[in-house]
Amino acid sequence: MSSIPPPEVFRVSTVQVACDGSGEISPALGHPRVFLRIDPEVGYVECGYCDRRFVYIGGPADTQAA
Template identity: 70%
Template sequence: MQPPPEVIRTPHQRVACDGSGQVPAALGHPRVYLHIDSDLGYVDCGYCDRRFLLEGGPADTVK
């Protein structure tokens, strides 16, 4: 299993992803709103595989 291409730590359980960041937003993907499950502590974007990690959650190893 390969690691996700990018991990973004966030204090919020609801996040939005449009694939922008290293590329302009126009070259990304449609904006999607994601919810981080508090039992997992992360959620992956279905378009770009970017991982959003809940700060202080079960998957956060930098506590």
């Protein structure tokens, strides 16, 4: 059984990120702002509201690392 891919993936350079679900939509239509921390051993974290995935650049989950 394969997992469903996240709707959006953001590559970030810090292990602390914030997500409010906005982007192409108004922040008023997003969700409450949450602050997330990426575990360096995992290399990514997903938002519990909108399922966006934040991948630490150069981490184990970064498939675009050079």
